Amino acid sequence: MRPAVLIQCAAVFLFLAACGSSGSGEQPETASPESTATAPAPELQTATAAQASEEIALGVLSTVNRDACRANMRSLSTAEAMYFGQFGTYGSWGSMASTGTMSNAASLICPDGTSPYSLALTGGGYQIYCQVRPEHGSVVDGIASWQ
Numbered sequence: 168m169r170p171a172v173l174i175q176c177a178a179v180f181l182f183l184a185a186c187g188s189s190g191s192g193e194q195p196e197t198a199s200p201e202s203t204a205t206a207p208a209p210e211l212q213t214a215t216a217a218q219a220s221e222e223i224a225l226g227v228l229s230t231v232n233r234d235a236c237r238a239n240m241r242s243l244s245t246a247e248a249m250y251f252g253q254f255g256t257y258g259s260w261g262s263m264a265s266t267g268t269m270s271n272a273a274s275l276i277c278p279d280g281t282s283p284y285s286l287a288l289t290g291g292g293y294q295i296y297c298q299v300r301p302e303h304g305s306v307v308d309g310i311a312s313w314q
Contacts, residue, residue: 232277232278232279233279235278236279236297236300237303239276240284243286243295250268253266254266257293259286260273260283261273277297279299280299280300282299285298294307
């Protein structure tokens with residue numbers, strides 16, 4: 168795992184621990200009959216807090232994966248610019264690997280899946296996009312769709 172991902176996972180873990188119950192096994196004090204009618208049961212509150220914590224964790228993971236995917240597409244775009252500087256044309260993943268421009272170009276995948284990035288070489292340009300999650304964006308001729 169990358170150090171940044173580990174730090175973000177640790178932050179999520181600490182957040183989840185802070186949102187959860189104390190784990191001491193102590194039961195809350197009994198409320199009066201009047202307040203019991205309006206307050207949800209402690210078990211329900213814990214379940215709701217756990218669900219909210221899980222949703223937050225999934226949202227953070229989704230954001231981390233999206234950002235990693237976009238970083239991969241930026242790296243591929245930079246490799247295309249380097250290849251163009253050397254050969255006067257944009258290259259396929261295979262040609263970038265064989266020339267040493269970016270040896271792992273064909274093996275980069277979105278963290279949310281197992282598919283490599285798509286590359287479309289057009290007249291005088293290129294388009295890189297995520298096949299797994301189109302909402303992660305694309306890079307067309309060096310310009311990222313999310314900026």
